[in-house]
Amino acid sequence: MSTHAPPPKKLRKPRSSGAITLQEVAKLAGVSPITVSRALNRPEMVKPQKLEAIQAAIRRTGYVPNLLAGGLASKKSRLVAAMVPIISNSMFAEVIEKFTDRLDTAGYKVMLGLSGFRAENEDGLIAAVLSRQPDAIFLTGVNHSRTTRSRLLAARIPVVETWDYTPTPIDMLVGFSHEKVGRTVAEYLHDKGYRRFGMISTEDERANIRKSAFLATLAERDITDVRIATITSPGNFKKGRAGIIEILDAGELPEVVFCSSDVLAHSVLTEAQTRGMSVPADLAVIGFGDLEFAPYTFPALSTVHIDRSAIGLRAAEMVLARIEEREIEKIVDIGFSVIGRGST
């Protein structure tokens, strides 16, 4: 009989984190790990009796499942990525809030990506985000680099583009046409009889689309001398104030000013007030976004209403529908409406 000692067991240090695992719960409940897994994910597949024993064990241990492990095994991270330029002082906060709320009720968590207003930032951000294996992704805008597009496609997950419009989204879309906004506002104001226009515009991609459409539409009606002040994104009160001052000081006052956002429109109203100009009689103002304060602070501020809650909610519904493999409309134009206040 051989007296060879058994090969020395390699005693590696265990790598466990020390946290309660599903295995331990299983042992405690006297079932196999997979049964615990089922008790958690599809309780209806487990006999009520065992279910109770398992739940008791879970409560007793304070077990918290490890979704990284679960996600690795099942390929479902239960994370959804959301990319927006900014959230402070912006309309995106509300969109994200609704999006997050809705996904939360379905057990998903939102991973936030802030890209700023410069397109270059998006690529790296997308890669970083995709490496967390999100189950879906929410994007702001419809113009994305080749790299981003191909990575997104490779990830084979639902993608919702928002806050803009294209008939050919990467996957799904809920938004509105900025081109149409610019055109509509121009027509609206021109039809009201305004002939001398001013504009304060940020220079991000979508504001530029609104601007071009606004100018083009006016040009069709033979108005080509629009006074334009351009400012950097994100717009704020200070920049807006500088913009309107630039316009007003240049002489030949416009009758109406179209602003890239309600915040900018507000600056205009403030400046007008300072100068003793009456709004809209001496100077009419129209903004964009319909921020909450708008109708309260300056009742004479007209604006373009965007239903931000609807965008967030709808985007969440689209994502969920796709994850649950339900049928769904893939392209939704949520529209907008021009709100005339103070008879602008």
Added chain:
Amino acid sequence: MSTHAPPPKKLRKPRSSGAITLQEVAKLAGVSPITVSRALNRPEMVKPQKLEAIQAAIRRTGYVPNLLAGGLASKKSRLVAAMVPIISNSMFAEVIEKFTDRLDTAGYKVMLGLSGFRAENEDGLIAAVLSRQPDAIFLTGVNHSRTTRSRLLAARIPVVETWDYTPTPIDMLVGFSHEKVGRTVAEYLHDKGYRRFGMISTEDERANIRKSAFLATLAERDITDVRIATITSPGNFKKGRAGIIEILDAGELPEVVFCSSDVLAHSVLTEAQTRGMSVPADLAVIGFGDLEFAPYTFPALSTVHIDRSAIGLRAAEMVLARIEEREIEKIVDIGFSVIGRGST
């Protein structure tokens, strides 16, 4: 010779997702997987030559690492959770934005948890969030349930409580004292000579602390008949308007009104304007938060300035310091300042 067939190889369906893996990159580069891993995480440990071959392979394949797998193995998710009540129309958006920005540059992504203003929501949210194995967690406020506290402790991760103050945080804290805000505002106004006070307050936990301290301080100075309008969180223009109307219509006008937020203060100013009251001569107003629009729209709006960027940034720095095991101040009172405008 036996003709037994070899034991049938179990042909299980492979579970791979089909995405490029580190293994494949390794094969392509002619090295072992672990070397690729090192090339990614500690490139200085890999010979430059191999490094290049590996990077080439990565580029060629468009490989995106799977951080779920990496996180499971290393116990580092590179995810940080942030819990705030809301982000839209609120001061928290800016805090979160700065927090996210800073962590982003360090390779972390923020997972957003919106708890609303009701404490009950927090427990479930915390559990859901912890199951994603965040490397750290950002909390709003300092009052958390037993369950939440013990779960947080069990998770053994850095915890930063914010937007409030306590000498005994769960782990770390960056914030300010709402009690002190209430007291300071009361003293400030009283010292200015005001004797008849009004108050519009939301009923969330921290607003209540400010209110109590405000009232207690006034009581010490023999002022006990403060007109109070209470509204539900989150406050908005409409609710604020209703609040001030309630106060003004009740007779015996206050000389000054302290509001839970700048948004509410704005409603007051709007209503005052409507009634032809001059601010601050007929009615002075002081808000809380120092929102961007405040000094622009109504130059007469005094407020309490909270440096939200600093809170977000500082919280991020604390988290990073702890993750990188650097020494750091664990409790930071960021303070606040009363800003008197329009001679309030």
Added chain:
DNA sequence: TTGAAAGCGGTACCAC
């Protein structure tokens, strides 16, 4: 500097 092997904590697959 590099690699082989084991393991992280779950779930898919298949058999019973």
Added chain:
DNA sequence: GTGGTACCGCTTTCAA
């Protein structure tokens, strides 16, 4: 219904 087993894709451990 339930359980055994392999495996998800990466990193740690340990040895070379």
